[in-house]
Amino acid sequence: MTKTMTCRSLGGPCDQQHTEATADEIIKAQDRHLRDAVKGGDVTHSEARDAMKGRWRHPKRAMDWYSGVKRDFAALPER
Numbered sequence: 001m002t003k004t005m006t007c008r009s010l011g012g013p014c015d016q017q018h019t020e021a022t023a024d025e026i027i028k029a030q031d032r033h034l035r036d037a038v039k040g041g042d043v044t045h046s047e048a049r050d051a052m053k054g055r056w057r058h059p060k061r062a063m064d065w066y067s068g069v070k071r072d073f074a075a076l077p078e079r
C-alpha cells in the first residue's frame, strides 16, 4: 500500500523516486533527499532545498504546496 512520487514532481530537479505509504512520508523523504544531495555537493538541488526550507516562512504558499502534494499523492494508483 505505497505510492511513488519523484523528486521532480515535488519541485526538485531529478527523477529520484520516493515510495512511501503517506504524503507526509513522501515529503519527509524528499526533505532528506534534498539535504543529502546538497550535502554531497549537488548544486542542482540547492534551489529546491532553499525553497523547501523557505516554505515555512510563507505559510500560505506552504499550505498550497502541501495540499498540492497531498492531492497528487491521493490521485496516484497504489502499487
Ligand SMILES: [Zn+2]
Pocket (backbone or CB within 6 Å): 007, 008, 012, 013, 014, 015, 016, 033, 037, 045
Ligand atoms: Zn532529486
